[in-house]
Amino acid sequence: MNVTKEVLIESSLSKIYQAFYNFKHWIRALSDVLDVKIFYDDGYHQEFSMTVSRPGGEETVKGIRFCEPDKTIELFQTQPPPLFKKMMGTWRFSNDNKGGVIVSASREFEILDDDKQDSHLNDIKKMLSSYLDKNLNLFKRYIENDFNN
């Protein structure tokens, strides 16, 4: 199952990439990110855990990211969120030729209990889609208004 969302951000490609690459910006841009622990980061590869606040309580995921500067950040989670069996995804960054950058975020996932009804899967897809959209727009606001290196 896939979900893709995108947003146009009025800033430079390298600045936008840095915002998504560097986890300190995640904590600043997204109020529901409570904590990030970085286990490894060599500039291209990252291993991390992230704790977020959700309506049901705190959730911690663990993931690996392969980063190609100013182009893509690819993710998979060795410890996905509750309800999910598998979670992976990509952020792609591309100039829109009008001075802005299109950030496209996609997620590919499988849920636990995938024998449940389609409505259950659709609810989860909607929820994930909503988080993805919200986060992209919060990053947009953060980068366009108060982003500092």
Added chain:
Amino acid sequence: MTLIISVETTLNTSVKKASSLFWDFKSWQNIWSPMQAVEVLYDDGLHQEVIMTVERDGQAETNRTIRFLRENGDIVFFSPEAPPMMTIHRGEWKFYNDAGKCRVKAMREFEINDRYFNVNISLAPEQFIKNFQGRLKNILDKFQSYFDRGGAYV
């Protein structure tokens, strides 16, 4: 200082088959004898996290490795905790079509762990690098032999 070594060879197979075999860690144990054990912690077909025990310079070494499979079949990887002789260890297997055969290039990017070589004085860093290059060549030779035998294990 980051060092880079690379070796390459031609395999008597297609890019697709070569990439699939390099991706399959279970096959490695039957092809390259220093690979003593592999525990696959995660594998979704595009990403892997494995713990492998390999023999290097006479010692058993256990490494955790993360690998990504690219759309073109290339495999890139890194070791979150580098082997003891290194402080950084990452690399890639690149596969090219070469007139119906597969040209494979093995690249490693690493930094020498000076503290290790200050203590283990029987192995000089220069010798380690030379051995590392030979080790990569040996891996490619073993995979080459495998395909030359028509895909049969020894």
